[in-house]
Amino acid sequence: MMNRIDYIRKIAANNFWGDMARSPQDRQPLDDEGWNSLFISCLVNRGIQWERAMGSATELGFVNEMKMRSGIHDTLTLFTINNDVLLEWLAFDDDGDYAAAGGRNGSLLRYRYTVEHCHQAMCRIRDEWGGSARFLHADEPTGQQFLQRVMSFGGYGAKTSGLYCRVAVLSHGVTLWDNYAGLDISPDRHCSRVMTRLGLVSEDASPQEVIDKARELSPYAPVEWDGLFIIGLDYCHASDPECSICALIGVCGSRC
Ligand code: SF4
Known part of the structure; x- marks a missing residue:
């Protein structure tokens, strides 16, 4: 019983x-661009809903919006070079200065605070992880090793890191040494x-x-x-x- x-x-x-x-049969493998896009998307989406988080990276709109505004379609390049959209957000310390200077407003405004983290994350991915967030899990680490690697990035707290790891495994088929444990x-x-x-x-x-x-x-x-x-x-x-x-x-x- x-x-x-x-x-x-x-x-x-x-x-x-x-x-x-x-x-498992519905999990979608990602290419390098997909992994970098997902990594940034989870980084900026604090408080993200499960329903959205378990979707694909393309459902998370921030990176796509940045690509559209800048005309740069590679996430690693987008957040590592000094493009105009990135610089615009990095140049102002608060909303008052930003609005007074005629900065873009609207739905993406809150992301301005996370752009520095995005920039730092992609620089580390470029310099330490072979240019792709895929290499954070490519050696099939344990779940805790994977989590610690993600948490070592600025802006990735315990909750967001856990979410990224779960999405990586449960939506995109990453294999961990200790499986789901x-x-x-x-x-x-x-x-x-x-x-x-x-x-x-x-x-x-x-x-x-x-x-x-x-x-x-x-x-x-x-x-x-x-x-x-x-x-x-x-x-x-x-x-x-x-x-x-x-x-x-x-x-x-x-x-x-
Ligand atoms: S709704 Fe909550 S409190 Fe009520 S039986 Fe279910 S778990 Fe228990």
Whole structure:
């Protein structure tokens, strides 16, 4: 008979592999330009939605917009040479100066703050990684090695780095030495809330404690616990959770 933890893990895994990750045959390999484009796209997209993140690099519009504005169609070149669009953003310290000088406004304005990181990232990719972000994973590192390499880039925090690694593996077929064991859960508010209500972590658990719990419960694929995201989004709302239609009602001590 399936115990309580096994049941919760099965629900999380079903959600994750069914709705949040592409099946292996649907994963899309990228060329060098695709990897550089994806690397920059994830770098500038803080707070990116799962639905968008699991798509292809071409669905992430910032790099394409930069290419269109500059007329430079190679991501490595775009962010390493002193082109006009890049210089325009780097030249101003704040929005007031930028607007007063007639700078471009609109949807791309917020990206101006990340352009320096993009520039530094592509310079490092050019100088240390053979000109392609593909070489960050080409030797089939462990998940943690891959994560540490990505996190070593300015602007890539723990959450964004984890997202990039998951997209690389689950959307574009990167192979890791330890397969899925090195891919961690993203301890976002939905996952953390559900894990708390299920009694798997304490109410004041840190993101690292949520990650550690997922590793403990599923050492072969901690990322599966991201499937609780769907439970949190659809049923286990911050207020007024819909316990009566939640698949976990039979194993949840917090049900109402
Ligand atoms: S039963 Fe209720 S409290 Fe428990 S996980 Fe489901 S929605 Fe959340």
